[in-house]
Amino acid sequence: MKAIWYAAAALGLAVGVGDVATALAQKPGGTLRIYHRDTPASASLHEEATVSTQLPFMAIYNNLVVYDQQAKRNTMETIVPDLAKSWEWDATKTKLTFKLNDGVKWHDGKPFTSADVKCTFDLLLGKGKQRLRKNPRAIWHRNVEDVTVNGPLEATIVLKEPQPAYLTLLASGYTPIYPCHVSAADMRTKPVGTGPFKFVEFRGNEIIRLAKNPDYFKKGKPYVDMIEMRIIDNRSTRILAFQAGEFDMTFSQDITIPLLKDMEKQAPKAICETKPQYVHRNLIVNREAAPFDNPQIRKAMALAIDRKAFVDILTEGKGDIGGAMLPLPEGAWGMPPEELAKMAGYGGDVAANRAEGRKIMESLGYSAAKPLKVKISTRNIAIYRDPAVILIDQLKQIYMDGELEVVDTPLWHAKVARKDYQVGMNLTGVAVDDPDANMVENYACKSERNYTGYCNPEVEKLIEAQSKIVDVAERKKVVWKIEQILNDDLARPVIYHDRAATCWWPYVKGFVGHENSIYNNWRFEDVWLDK
Amino acid sequence: MGAYMIRRFLLMILTLFGMSVLIFVMLRVVPGNIVDILFDSAGMVNPADKKRLEAELGLDKPIVQQYVTWITNMMKGDLGYSYVSEKPALDEILPRIPVTAKLAALALFFSVLFGVPLGVISAVRQNTGLDYFLRVVSLSGLSLPSFWLGLLILMAFVQYAGWIPIYSDAPRGFFHELFLLSIPAAAVGFRASALIMRLTRSSMLEVLRQDYIRTARAKGASANSVNYDHALRNAVLPVVTIIGIEAAFLIGGLIVTETVFNIPGVARFLVEAIRWRDYPIVQNLVMLIAVVTVVVNFIVDMAYVVLDPRIKYEG
Numbered sequence: 095m096k097a098i099w100y101a102a103a104a105l106g107l108a109v110g111v112g113d114v115a116t117a118l119a120q121k122p123g124g125t126l127r128i129y130h131r132d133t134p135a136s137a138s139l140h141e142e143a144t145v146s147t148q149l150p151f152m153a154i155y156n157n158l159v160v161y162d163q164q165a166k167r168n169t170m171e172t173i174v175p176d177l178a179k180s181w182e183w184d185a186t187k188t189k190l191t192f193k194l195n196d197g198v199k200w201h202d203g204k205p206f207t208s209a210d211v212k213c214t215f216d217l218l219l220g221k222g223k224q225r226l227r228k229n230p231r232a233i234w235h236r237n238v239e240d241v242t243v244n245g246p247l248e249a250t251i252v253l254k255e256p257q258p259a260y261l262t263l264l265a266s267g268y269t270p271i272y273p274c275h276v277s278a279a280d281m282r283t284k285p286v287g288t289g290p291f292k293f294v295e296f297r298g299n300e301i302i303r304l305a306k307n308p309d310y311f312k313k314g315k316p317y318v319d320m321i322e323m324r325i326i327d328n329r330s331t332r333i334l335a336f337q338a339g340e341f342d343m344t345f346s347q348d349i350t351i352p353l354l355k356d357m358e359k360q361a362p363k364a365i366c367e368t369k370p371q372y373v374h375r376n377l378i379v380n381r382e383a384a385p386f387d388n389p390q391i392r393k394a395m396a397l398a399i400d401r402k403a404f405v406d407i408l409t410e411g412k413g414d415i416g417g418a419m420l421p422l423p424e425g426a427w428g429m430p431p432e433e434l435a436k437m438a439g440y441g442g443d444v445a446a447n448r449a450e451g452r453k454i455m456e457s458l459g460y461s462a463a464k465p466l467k468v469k470i471s472t473r474n475i476a477i478y479r480d481p482a483v484i485l486i487d488q489l490k491q492i493y494m495d496g497e498l499e500v501v502d503t504p505l506w507h508a509k510v511a512r513k514d515y516q517v518g519m520n521l522t523g524v525a526v527d528d529p530d531a532n533m534v535e536n537y538a539c540k541s542e543r544n545y546t547g548y549c550n551p552e553v554e555k556l557i558e559a560q561s562k563i564v565d566v567a568e569r570k571k572v573v574w575k576i577e578q579i580l581n582d583d584l585a586r587p588v589i590y591h592d593r594a595a596t597c598w599w600p601y602v603k604g605f606v607g608h609e610n611s612i613y614n615n616w617r618f619e620d621v622w623l624d625k
Numbered sequence: 626m627g628a629y630m631i632r633r634f635l636l637m638i639l640t641l642f643g644m645s646v647l648i649f650v651m652l653r654v655v656p657g658n659i660v661d662i663l664f665d666s667a668g669m670v671n672p673a674d675k676k677r678l679e680a681e682l683g684l685d686k687p688i689v690q691q692y693v694t695w696i697t698n699m700m701k702g703d704l705g706y707s708y709v710s711e712k713p714a715l716d717e718i719l720p721r722i723p724v725t726a727k728l729a730a731l732a733l734f735f736s737v738l739f740g741v742p743l744g745v746i747s748a749v750r751q752n753t754g755l756d757y758f759l760r761v762v763s764l765s766g767l768s769l770p771s772f773w774l775g776l777l778i779l780m781a782f783v784q785y786a787g788w789i790p791i792y793s794d795a796p797r798g799f800f801h802e803l804f805l806l807s808i809p810a811a812a813v814g815f816r817a818s819a820l821i822m823r824l825t826r827s828s829m830l831e832v833l834r835q836d837y838i839r840t841a842r843a844k845g846a847s848a849n850s851v852n853y854d855h856a857l858r859n860a861v862l863p864v865v866t867i868i869g870i871e872a873a874f875l876i877g878g879l880i881v882t883e884t885v886f887n888i889p890g891v892a893r894f895l896v897e898a899i900r901w902r903d904y905p906i907v908q909n910l911v912m913l914i915a916v917v918t919v920v921v922n923f924i925v926d927m928a929y930v931v932l933d934p935r936i937k938y939e940g
Binding site (some may be wrong): 133134135141142143144146147192227228229279282283290296297298299300324326327330331332334336337340359360502503504505506507508511520542543546 | 657887
């Protein structure tokens, strides 16, 4: 027995020494050089909805809780403390109390307190003196009644209804805590956070620079002295520069599947990880105007789509077919193949589906000689245009004669909001792999980001219902029911989910790319350079 | 001459006024404004918030009032604030001007340095192997798109040779900057030098057939004296005109070159500002370019007098 205890102690010691050795192996210093693909609209994470803002600025801030930066998948189990050292639900599951870390300072030296937590939520709920210019994810916090404080180191979020998954939204990089004493305008241009890196400069079209925060409350972190993100909007130039060793890391998933082959040839030593983006190509259909106000025509269109052809042509077979939620295996809420096959346009033989689609169209008086003229609108960007062209080709199979209309990209959302389109090819990115993010943000009637204005009372009820369910299996059933209705309604039918690669050189250590979101892993506090 | 200069100057002012109206109106005719774009970046549209932001930026005021405000403030040296960066427009524009100015000057210098002598050589050695070779080179200069040429140069010098880095914002001194800019300048100047070379060649060929050249040769003047003192001086006038026009044209070429070589100059910045409908930046920058173009053309007109004493501007 004694021998077993000795062995266990020795093993424990070995593991401990191993940990220390690993910790000691992290070399401090150096500049992490990443290229950026475009100029972000601002540095205010609460006001933007793009990884172009998230990647360069997430490291300035902290959340109450955050997804573990070292875990590959974002789940309820990988949520770890950040500004909060612990959290607790009350018995009614409507009060979420956070105990906050002591001694945390904002980058300008002022102390962080629970008042800042309250200010942040007041800002998001539109209750405070300050006002955000844009509040794209206001709907995430629709269930928040109030935030109360109990001394400087305790804050409680009071919900109107139980919402067990609310914590997943708080853990997203999109939910940082803002300081009370800095204006919303300054947060767009000179952000102040508590995070591992301080804002140094942001020159549009040129560079974003962050410097190590020496007073960071997580002792010993971060490791690199500086993060430099040079903005290079020409993709060929930036990839060449990475291959020539001018950068340590590419922008998030900037390397598409076709480009990956070239990267592997030109930079064989680079580490490139191909992962889902949780950005899906989908159709938006104007259900309020003819001809797509007719459910029969919508059904015929759904039957014409050959998703595999899209995946094969555009992603060389690497993309994923699924519904609105991220498909399996990376997605926690994706439908299994047998469930997916039950939805119109997903299962069965494509030829048979199209034959059925043609029958519907014939019954409505259309034929090859007398096709239905349809305008397919999309943004004037290759990732939008390419699938739109394939769609036009597929629609011909059911007597729909598509005409491509490319829209100047900044006008896209305004055009869609005006309902000035028949069918649009669209992209949707999702920050958190949970229905409370995806379903609520994109399909709830009052969501700012539901720019197609889709509103189905039945879906609305189911969205609210799933939000209250604790049991995952039971919640999945409701979510899949919503998926079914969305598909029947042709509410942003998903064509495919894309995959792409992020690359870095082997000397970049401590970076872990998340595989079910591209919005939550840019804290860079564990990254170090083995040079 | 004095009266001509005054008339020319007044014309310049009128041209600039016309330009200011044109820029202002055209920017607002283009669909969408900064508010659309800011909301687009958030993937949302909220009509109430949109109106509030338009009011905050003064975009809800009548267009004439907006124009008068712009011109009045510009006269006072106040160029307004960038809608995107929320910094003074002057602070955004000024640091970028020297970068583009140096690049443009270097490109123009290269184009004249290679264009004029090679044009003369090509004309003097007409229909020889060297002439054919130079004509092919100049033709390729005119036909190769600068973005493609730029990418080829980048592949060669950045990726394979590793000689030059992608432009960094703080070159280490004058020579380092010259080195960084020389290759992009050569890329953008290639087209202009080809044009100048072809024009110099055809102009020289025309002059070389004139009687006074034959006379100069008959008098026993050396070949160099005939070609450079007698012929080139007379052949260079249309070339000077083209150089003036090319200086303005270079801005167009620089947009592509600055993008491909990632140079933080004003040309690329202008395109980005147009994309964002950042009116204060676009209006003021285009006005600046208009001023430079008008002034350069004025200088070119004045240079004629110096280059050709026969030219006299009537009052």
